[in-house]
Amino acid sequence: MKSLKWLPLAAALATVPVMGLAQTAEAAPAVDNAFIFNTLLFLIGGFLVFWMAAGFAMLEAGLVRSKNVTTQLTKNIALFSIAAIMYWLVGYNLMYPGDGWWMQGVLGPIFATADITGEPALETGYATGSDFFFQLMFCATTASIVSGTLAERIKLWPFLIFTVVLTGFIYPIEASWQWGGGFLSEMGFSDFAGSTLVHAAGGFAALAGALILGPRLGKYKDGRVNPMPGSNLALATLGTFILWLGWFGFNGASQLALGTEADANAVAIIFANTNMAAAAGAVAALILTQILYKKVDLTMVLNGALAGLVSITAGPLDPTLFGALWIGAVGGVIVVLAVPFLDKLKIDDVVGAIPVHLIAGFWGTLAVPFYTEGTSFVTQILGFAIVGGFVFVVSIVVWVILKATMGIRVSEEAEVNGLDVSELGMEAYPEFTKG
Amino acid sequence: MPVLLQLQHAGLIPLQTKGTKVKLIIATIKPFKLEEVREALTDIGVRGMMVTEIKGFGSQSGHTEIYRGAEYAVNFVPKVKLEIVVNDAMADQVVDTITKTAKTGKIGDGKIFVLDVAQAVRVRTGETNEDAV
Numbered sequence: 006m007k008s009l010k011w012l013p014l015a016a017a018l019a020t021v022p023v024m025g026l027a028q029t030a031e032a033a034p035a036v037d038n039a040f041i042f043n044t045l046l047f048l049i050g051g052f053l054v055f056w057m058a059a060g061f062a063m064l065e066a067g068l069v070r071s072k073n074v075t076t077q078l079t080k081n082i083a084l085f086s087i088a089a090i091m092y093w094l095v096g097y098n099l100m101y102p103g104d105g106w107w108m109q110g111v112l113g114p115i116f117a118t119a120d121i122t123g124e125p126a127l128e129t130g131y132a133t134g135s136d137f138f139f140q141l142m143f144c145a146t147t148a149s150i151v152s153g154t155l156a157e158r159i160k161l162w163p164f165l166i167f168t169v170v171l172t173g174f175i176y177p178i179e180a181s182w183q184w185g186g187g188f189l190s191e192m193g194f195s196d197f198a199g200s201t202l203v204h205a206a207g208g209f210a211a212l213a214g215a216l217i218l219g220p221r222l223g224k225y226k227d228g229r230v231n232p233m234p235g236s237n238l239a240l241a242t243l244g245t246f247i248l249w250l251g252w253f254g255f256n257g258a259s260q261l262a263l264g265t266e267a268d269a270n271a272v273a274i275i276f277a278n279t280n281m282a283a284a285a286g287a288v289a290a291l292i293l294t295q296i297l298y299k300k301v302d303l304t305m306v307l308n309g310a311l312a313g314l315v316s317i318t319a320g321p322l323d324p325t326l327f328g329a330l331w332i333g334a335v336g337g338v339i340v341v342l343a344v345p346f347l348d349k350l351k352i353d354d355v356v357g358a359i360p361v362h363l364i365a366g367f368w369g370t371l372a373v374p375f376y377t378e379g380t381s382f383v384t385q386i387l388g389f390a391i392v393g394g395f396v397f398v399v400s401i402v403v404w405v406i407l408k409a410t411m412g413i414r415v416s417e418e419a420e421v422n423g424l425d426v427s428e429l430g431m432e433a434y435p436e437f438t439k440g
Numbered sequence: 441m442p443v444l445l446q447l448q449h450a451g452l453i454p455l456q457t458k459g460t461k462v463k464l465i466i467a468t469i470k471p472f473k474l475e476e477v478r479e480a481l482t483d484i485g486v487r488g489m490m491v492t493e494i495k496g497f498g499s500q501s502g503h504t505e506i507y508r509g510a511e512y513a514v515n516f517v518p519k520v521k522l523e524i525v526v527n528d529a530m531a532d533q534v535v536d537t538i539t540k541t542a543k544t545g546k547i548g549d550g551k552i553f554v555l556d557v558a559q560a561v562r563v564r565t566g567e568t569n570e571d572a573v
Contacts, residue, residue, distance in 0.1 A: 229510075230509075230510035231510070231512060232506075232507035232508060232510045232511075232512045234507050297509075298506050298509070300506060302506070302507070302508060302509075304507070304508055305508060341509075344508050344509055345508070345509030345510070348508075348509065348510060357508070
């Protein structure tokens with residue numbers, strides 16, 4: 006009698022393997038937990054990096070003047086969406102050719118659309134769709150770096166066309182050299198989550214654009230630097246915190262695996278190091294601006310935190326917490342010194358993206374051999390130079406072509422009246438308008 | 441009749457009256473003084489005023505600020521402009537009240553100007569001049 010009580014439960018349990026069998030031809034002995042956890046890491050990391058797009062949007066909206074806010078927001082949501090489409094259309098397979106290299110280690114297939122359908126790819130250890138989703142976000146991040154630098158005087162559509170080229174071709178090609186198994190990875194170059202591949206690359210594209218585009222009207226006049234303070238520092242700060250949060254996914258999920266205890270441990274270390282570097286970058290900027298200017302500059306503290314994050318991105322796993330601290334702190338120092346330095350060179354970078362992503366990106370790449378075995382300063386510099394050179398040169402070419410064909414800069418009158426009114430015909434704060 | 445008076449009676453030059461019946465008082469004050477001034481004015485019987493946020497400078501000059509390593513001068517200081525339209529009889533009292541309550545003794549306390557109002561109309565009733573204020 007006692008045993009009959011368990012009969013329904015036993016019957017239910019007996020159907021479980023049968024339900025599994027309905028999917029595959031051969032018997033699946035146990036659930037592949039590693040596959041599930043790896044996939045989960047990509048998905049969670051992916052939507053955290055997605056959230057960085059909101060971070061960039063708020064940061065940039067807050068650091069531009071009111072009359073340009075709507076345009077800046079439009080650029081941000083548009084570039085993300087374009088990146089998503091281009092990565093499917095061209096980028097994913099170009100970045101991960103697998104067996105399909107056109108030129109081994111250098112150039113993947115140019116016109117291969119991404120396909121994530123099919124059975125779960127148990128042999129790779131994670132769902133293909135999750136990998137596509139995750140990597141797409143990195144591509145979009147690279148593109149959003151460019152929009153901050155070029156704000157307040159660039160035309161919308163030429164910028165978006167540049168984004169198409171950057172996200173469809175430039176980024177996937179250079180990233181394939183390392184993460185796609187190309188020649189850089191064989192060289193021994195090390196870039197865990199993309200200090201060079203994402204951040205410096207974005208920075209170089211931005212620098213190229215800034216040089217071809219020119220500074221804002223009135224920014225550098227009679228040897229003086231004329232500040233154009235941002236319209237909303239609350240949004241800028243919110244944006245920075247959002248980016249900080251998203252970065253846990255950016256670095257953490259770049260472990261690319263969560264299926265073992267060791268992987269989980271690694272992701273935990275990465276989260277902690279990432280956070281430490283951001284904090285150290287912020288504090289370094291806090292102290293340095295107080296010393297240099299007798300007053301703390303919030304926008305520099307925000308940039309400092311981001312520079313700290315970029316600095317740890319090339320190697321967030323191997324440093325100790327103290328290592329993450331000093332690496333991040335140097336990033337913060339770099340930014341405070343680099344911002345006025347760019348102004349001296351008359352390179353107008355509205356949000357400080359070049360110091361944060363390019364210069365701190367170089368530092369982050371260079372710092373890897375301090376804690377990661379099997380790497381060398383020479384290889385790191387070489388890898389940075391190759392990727393940077395490629396991105397910079399190709400970007401210059403694209404910007405020059407765009408400038409010659411459709412023009413990339415709005416008219417003087419449009420710039421003075423604000424891009425919102427001239428490019429979009431709508432304002433961000435219509436109730437506070439002067440007209 | 442003196443020539444001046446003849447011309448005045450002919451309407452060719454304005455009549456020299458002691459002052460018109462309605463005055464417009466424009467006052468610039470420091471923004472934090474607004475509530476105090478408003479309360480004092482309503483206490484003496486002022487039933488309306490217009491307030492505008494303005495920027496300006498007088499003897500009080502601006503200051504320098506620094507943004508991302510670059511210094512710049514902020515030449516204007518925020519002020520509040522009051523426009524009060526009252527009967528001639530009340531005008532002096534209004535000026536006194538504003539002067540007393542808006543004063544801090546430091547540079548930048550503001551200025552008061554009194555102008556003649558040629559005509560005043562209450563929109564709802566059509567009353568004019570002294571009956572409109």
